[in-house]
Amino acid sequence: MSLTDTVRLLPWTGPEGKPCYLAGDGAGFLSRLADNMEAAQLGLAGELIDEAQQVLESRAWTPGELHLLTVQLTEALGNVHRIAVSRGARLPAPAYDDLDALDKPDEEDEEDDRLDAAQPVQRG
Template structure:
């Protein structure tokens, strides 16, 4: 399935929202072929949402593993410059994925309670 059209697979026919409405759109953990973000409009319980959840879990696990590998490599005194560049590329990719996941999940959080005083925790 082409991920850029995923937004059409979970929208309810009678919900009155346009497919491009971003108020309830979920940022998906992948980009289209041009590198643009993909969004999904729906209630979060459909097939594409479950795939997105699985991809996010895999991306977070990979980032965690890469972080452990980076710590090991940086502790080693014989790491070559090409190895460090390769590590930096992997870390940059993982950071981009984790940032996209954080943005997506943050956008789906309910708005904070406006009745609380700023000083309360």
């Protein structure tokens, strides 16, 4: 895999709101900056979850507080989603070719399940 095959979605957008990407091996200054920004965004999202739980548990909020909370949660969720997409895109491809095989049990597994179901349960 060459450096141009490894592209990272960065945790910020360009001036027009378009996604920014970084090509490289992940060891440079911009990669470290992106790592630090992702860590900060994830930390803030965690703090916001705690704050949202406190606001909801108090059951005494104003419409303005709910609006602000919704705006902040939406922004945090967008950041976390971008981080998940970025990290997911950089994961290695699965070693198996047939993803459907994971959802379908083998015939032997089905037979074992039928045999297990036919066995009486012994209690000691």
